[in-house]
Amino acid sequence: MINIRPVSDLRYKFKEIESEVKEGAPVYLTKNGYGTMVVLSIDSYARLIDYTEDALDEADQYAKRHTKRMTHEEVFSGVREKLNG
Numbered sequence: 788m789i790n791i792r793p794v795s796d797l798r799y800k801f802k803e804i805e806s807e808v809k810e811g812a813p814v815y816l817t818k819n820g821y822g823t824m825v826v827l828s829i830d831s832y833a834r835l836i837d838y839t840e841d842a843l844d845e846a847d848q849y850a851k852r853h854t855k856r857m858t859h860e861e862v863f864s865g866v867r868e869k870l871n872g
Contacts, residue, residue: 791815794823 790807794816797804804814804826814826827835 789815791817794818797826 790812792800792804792814797816807814808826808828808831811828811831813831815822816824816826
């Protein structure tokens, strides 16, 4: 379940937020009813960054091997086709 809390909970209920984050779940913080930030454990953040960096490295290697380039419209239309059948 998504955990949404007011940003003031960082001050008044830090231990609760800390224990939830340690369990691996992100905590979404709001200010005046609008999302402002997400709190993650260091491990969760590292996994996210590692995945992103690996994907970017893979894309760089692909680009070195191939000369064809695509516009973002071409990429996203291809993704939409695959998703929509």
